[in-house]
Amino acid sequence: MSLQRPCPCGSGTPYDACCGRLHRGSAQAVTAEELMRSRYAAYAVGDLDHVFRTWHPRTRPDDLVPPPGLTWTGLEILDTVAGGPDDDTGVVEFRASYRTEPGVPSAGPDHSGVLHERSTFARRAGRWVYVSPT
Numbered sequence: 001m002s003l004q005r006p007c008p009c010g011s012g013t014p015y016d017a018c019c020g021r022l023h024r025g026s027a028q029a030v031t032a033e034e035l036m037r038s039r040y041a042a043y044a045v046g047d048l049d050h051v052f053r054t055w056h057p058r059t060r061p062d063d064l065v066p067p068p069g070l071t072w073t074g075l076e077i078l079d080t081v082a083g084g085p086d087d088d089t090g091v092v093e094f095r096a097s098y099r100t101e102p103g104v105p106s107a108g109p110d111h112s113g114v115l116h117e118r119s120t121f122a123r124r125a126g127r128w129v130y131v132s133p134t
Contacts, residue, residue, distance in 0.1 A: 008044035009037035010075045015045075023050045028128070032083025032090030032121035035128040037075065040096055044072040056122065056129045069101035073112070083121055083128075091134065093118040 007018035014020075019041035021027040022034075029035035035054060042050035048064045055061075074097040083090015096115045120131040 007037075007041055008072065008075070009041040011037065015041070023047045029054075030085050031080075032087075032128055033077060033080050033092050035121060035130065036077070036092040036094060036119060039130060040072065040075045040094070043096075054127075054129055056124060056131045059130075059132050067100075069103075071099050073097045073099055079118075088123045090121045090128075091118060092121065 004014045004016065007013055007015040007020070009019050011018050019038040022029055022038040023042055023045070029038055039051055039054055042048065042054075043066070046066065048066065052060065052064055076095045076097075077092065078095060079091075079093040081091040083092060094117060096117075098113055098115065100111050100113070102111060118134045120134055121128050122131050123129075
C-alpha cells in the first residue's frame, strides 16, 4: 500500500501518518477507537501481525488466517463507550464492509457484506488490546 494513500480506516489521513505508524510499532493507540481503526486497517492491508499483537492473549486465537477472496471496503464507527486516554476499558461499535470473490460464502448476491460488531477493549500493561465482541 502506498504510504500517502488515504488510510483504509476512513480517517482521511494518509496511511503512513494514521494507522501505518501503529502497524510499524512507532506509536501506540491512545484510545480504544484508534486501536479499532488500526485493527481494521491491518486486516485491509494484510498486516495480521498487528491484529495478533493487539489481541488480548486470553482471547486471541492460536493462528490468524485471512478469509480467502475477501477485501475490506469501508469502516463506519457507530458508537464508543469510554475507551479514552484515561480509561482502562472501552467499547467500540462498528460496521465493516467487505466484498468477496464470486463463490465465496457469507456475501450477498452482489458479493458484498457487512460485519457489525460491538467490541470490548482493555488496557493491558499500558496498551490498548482487543478483548472480544459483546
